[in-house]
Amino acid sequence: MKLTNEEQDxxxxxxxxILQKTMETLVxxxxxxxxxxxxxLDGPVHLVCSFGxxxxxxxxxxxxxMIDAGIRTKLPFTADxxxxxxxxxxxxxxxxEMYQLLYGTQKEYESMLVKLGMKDENAYTCACYFDEVxxxxxxxxxxxxxxxxxxxxxxxxxxxxxxRTSGVMEFFSGIIGKTPKFGFLTEEGxxxxxxxxxxxxxxxxxxxxxxxxGMKVVEKVPYIKGxxxxxxxxxxxxxxxxxxxxxxxxxxxxxxxxxxxxxxxxEAKRYGExxxxxxxxxxxxxxxxxxxxxNSYPVLWADRNAKPDRAFIGCPHASFNQLTEWxxxxxxxxxxxxxxxxxxxxxxxxxxxVIERFKGTEYYDRLLKxxxxxxxICPLMYMSNPLCAKKPIxxxxxxxxTYSSARYVDDLELVNLVVKGGF
Numbered sequence: 001m002k003l004t005n006e007e008q009d010x011x012x013x014x015x016x017x018i019l020q021k022t023m024e025t026l027v028x029x030x031x032x033x034x035x036x037x038x039x040x041l042d043g044p045v046h047l048v049c050s051f052g053x054x055x056x057x058x059x060x061x062x063x064x065x066m067i068d069a070g071i072r073t074k075l076p077f078t079a080d081x082x083x084x085x086x087x088x089x090x091x092x093x094x095x096x097e098m099y100q101l102l103y104g105t106q107k108e109y110e111s112m113l114v115k116l117g118m119k120d121e122n123a124y125t126c127a128c129y130f131d132e133v134x135x136x137x138x139x140x141x142x143x144x145x146x147x148x149x150x151x152x153x154x155x156x157x158x159x160x161x162x163x164r165t166s167g168v169m170e171f172f173s174g175i176i177g178k179t180p181k182f183g184f185l186t187e188e189g190x191x192x193x194x195x196x197x198x199x200x201x202x203x204x205x206x207x208x209x210x211x212x213x214g215m216k217v218v219e220k221v222p223y224i225k226g227x228x229x230x231x232x233x234x235x236x237x238x239x240x241x242x243x244x245x246x247x248x249x250x251x252x253x254x255x256x257x258x259x260x261x262x263x264x265x266x267e268a269k270r271y272g273e274x275x276x277x278x279x280x281x282x283x284x285x286x287x288x289x290x291x292x293x294x295n296s297y298p299v300l301w302a303d304r305n306a307k308p309d310r311a312f313i314g315c316p317h318a319s320f321n322q323l324t325e326w327x328x329x330x331x332x333x334x335x336x337x338x339x340x341x342x343x344x345x346x347x348x349x350x351x352x353x354v355i356e357r358f359k360g361t362e363y364y365d366r367l368l369k370x371x372x373x374x375x376x377i378c379p380l381m382y383m384s385n386p387l388c389a390k391k392p393i394x395x396x397x398x399x400x401x402t403y404s405s406a407r408y409v410d411d412l413e414l415v416n417l418v419v420k421g422g423f
Contacts, residue, residue, distance in 0.1 A: 001180070022175050030180025038176075046145040051381060052106035076123075077174055078128035079118065081124050084377060088375040117174070126149055126150060127351055128147075128150055132351065139266055152251045153248075155190075155257055163182070163184050190258060190267065193220035199286045209246055213250045214249055219256065221258050223280070248397075251399075253398060301407060307421060309344075322348075324363045326367070326372070331370060342370055379397070379400050392407070394406065395409070
C-alpha cells in the first residue's frame with residue numbers, strides 16, 4: 001500500500017504504540033485485499049459491536065488502552081442496537097440469568113463507547129442512516145461501516161461507498177480517520193455481475209425478493225430491472241422503506257453489499273446499463289420463483305403448529321413511516337374482528353431517536369392501545385438467548401429468520417396470527 005508521510009509516521013510509532021498498532025492492523029487488512037492506499041473517511045463510522053459480552057475481553061482491553069491514552073474516533077459514531085429492554089420485552093428470571101452470562105458487561109461497554117466518541121446515548125440502531133439519527137452519508141462519501149443492512153443501504157440507496165467492513169476494523173478506521181481503498185470504494189468494484197429481471201404479476205414482498213436475490217448472487221453486485229414499474233423512479237419514504245427491507249434480506253440471505261435498481265437508485269439513474277459488466281449472468285424472478293424461495297424456508301420450531309409466543313417486527317429497525325403504518329394496520333385488523341387488543345405479544349423495534357419522535361404523535365398511544373409495544377433492542381440479540389430460541393417466535397423479517405429460529409411469515413399473516421392468537 002502507498003502511504004502518505006503522515007500515515008507512515010503513525011505506522012513507525014511517531015504518535016505512540018496504540019496508534020501504531022491500530023495503523024498496522026489497518027494496513028495489513030488493506031494489503032489482504034490489495035488496497036492501493038488509505039482514503040480519508042467522509043463521515044462517521046458505524047459500529048456493529050454494540051453488546052458487552054464478557055467473551056470480548058481482547059476488544060475491551062484495546063478500548064481501555066485507547067481511553068487511558070485519550071484516544072477517540074475522529075467523528076462521533078453510531079452503533080448497532082442494544083440487546084435488552086425488560087420493560088417492553090419481558091424476560092423470565094432464568095432468561096435474565098442467561099442474558100447476564102451473554103451481556104454481563106453491557107453497562108461497562110456502553111460507558112467505554114461514550115468515552116471513545118459515541119454520538120449520544122440514543123445512537124444505537126442498525127439504521128443509523130435515518131434522518132432522526134443523523135449518521136446519513138451523502139452520495140460518494142467514503143465510509144467504514146460493518147452492519148450488513150446499513151452497508152447495503154448506504155451503498156445502494158444513498159450512493160455512498162463502504163465495504164462490508166469487519167467488526168472492530170470499522171472502529172480502527174474511525175480512530176485513524178481513514179480506511180483501505182478496495183472493493184466498493186473503487187469504481188471497478190461497483191459494477192454489476194448479475195442482471196435481475198423482475199417479471200412478477202404484482203410487487204413482491206421486499207423480504208422475499210431480497211432473499212431470492214441474495215441466495216442467487218451471494219456477494220456479487222446485482223442490477224435489478226423491473227422494480228421501477230412497481231415503485232416508480234423517486235426515493236419517497238415508502239420506497240426507501242421497501243429498499244431498506246429488501247436490501248437487508250439480500251445482505252443476510254446472501255452477502256450483498258451493493259445493488260443497483262434501474263431508474264431508481266442514484267448510480268443506476270446516473271449511469272444506467274454502463275454499470276453492468278460484460279457477460280453478466282441473468283436471473284429471472286417470476287411468481288413461481290418467489291414461491292419456490294418461500295417454500296425453501298425451514299420451520300425450526302419443535303411444534304410447527306404451536307401458538308406463537310411472541311412476534312417481532314423491525315429487523316432492520318422500523319422507520320417513522322413504518323411505525324405509523326403499522327399502527328393503522330393493527331387498528332384496522334382489530335376493528336374487523338371486533339377486538340380491542342391483540343392476543344400475541346408483539347414488539348416493533350426502532351431507533352431510539354425515531355421512537356422519541358413517534359412518542360410525540362397521537363400514533364404512539366394509538367399503537368399501545370392495540371397491545372403492540374415499541375422497543376429499541378435488536379431482535380436477533382433477544383433470540384441469541386438459547387432459552388428464547390426455543391420459543392415459537394414469528395417475524396416478518398427475513399434477516400431475523402436467517403440468523404435465528406424465528407419463523408418467517410408475511411405481514412398480513414403476522415397480523416392475522418397475533419390478532420386471533422395462533423395458526
